[in-house]
Amino acid sequence: SAVISQKPSRDICQRGTSLTIQCQVDSQVTMMFWYRQQPGQSLTLIATANQGSEATYESGFVIDKFPISRPNLTFSTLTVSNMSPEDSSIYLCSVGSQGYNEQFFGPGTRLTVL
Amino acid sequence: AQSVTQLDSQVPVFEEAPVELRCNYSSSVSVYLFWYVQYPNQGLQLLLKYLSGSTLVKGINGFEAEFNKSQTSFHLRKPSVHISDTAEYFCAVSDVDTNAGKSTFGDGTTLTVKP
Numbered sequence: 001s002a003v004i005s006q007k008p009s010r011d012i013c014q015r016g017t018s019l020t021i022q023c024q025v026d027s028q029v030t031m032m033f034w035y036r037q038q039p040g041q042s043l044t045l046i047a048t049a050n051q052g053s054e055a056t057y058e059s060g061f062v063i064d065k066f067p068i069s070r071p072n073l074t075f076s077t078l079t080v081s082n083m084s085p086e087d088s089s090i091y092l093c094s095v096g097s098q099g100y101n102e103q104f105f106g107p108g109t110r111l112t113v114l
Numbered sequence: 115a116q117s118v119t120q121l122d123s124q125v126p127v128f129e130e131a132p133v134e135l136r137c138n139y140s141s142s143v144s145v146y147l148f149w150y151v152q153y154p155n156q157g158l159q160l161l162l163k164y165l166s167g168s169t170l171v172k173g174i175n176g177f178e179a180e181f182n183k184s185q186t187s188f189h190l191r192k193p194s195v196h197i198s199d200t201a202e203y204f205c206a207v208s209d210v211d212t213n214a215g216k217s218t219f220g221d222g223t224t225l226t227v228k229p
Binding site: 004031033041042043045048092094096101102103104105106107108110 | 146148150155156157158159160163165204216217219220221222
């Protein structure tokens with residue numbers, strides 16, 4: 001299993017600002033995933049972050065809005081840029097298990113944009 | 115590509131009653147199937163998973179699910195629920211061949227257990 005921590009756990013931000021979310025894993029992992037969970041909705045994959053390469057974004061998500069860093073095998077950041085109220089969501093970091101038969105999730109970052 | 119449909123958005127039940135949360139999926143390839151639970155203000159936790167073999171899988175907290183390939187379903191069941199089972203439940207699928215560790219999730223089912 002993997003233990004994942006995220007910072008901050010929650011934040012309230014003003015429109016037009018940016019927030020960087022940190023994800024720390026207690027073991028080395030190849031791929032990390034960033035999801036968005038809008039209020040009352042399911043999880044939507046934003047991007048896959050591989051160490052040493054550019055993140056791969058899903059349809060509807062772009063690097064300018066959600067830049068991702070992956071400096072090593074245990075850490076990643078997701079920035080939500082130029083925020084609007086529509087960005088109010090829970091942002092979840094996830095990693096795959098060895099063999100990728102299971103995902104482990106962080107506790108999430110609850111973001112409110114005013 | 116895969117898709118997941120959770121047929122019930124909300125399921126209210128009384129304590130000690132049985133419950134079934136329904137999940138259908140669509141995929142053109144072989145899949146792995148998962149059920150996750152999300153308690154309030156927490157991340158997702160794996161309840162159980164189907165990878166291969168026996169179609170009846172047992173998970174944590176007394177939950178079980180049955181994989182039905184012909185009906186493309188993976189319904190979650192528990193014979194007697196507790197107040198503490200109140201949570202959001204997500205069904206998920208991933209592609210066996212190009213799994214890469216990521217899953218497609220259903221919209222979730224809110225299980226509310228009443229005393």
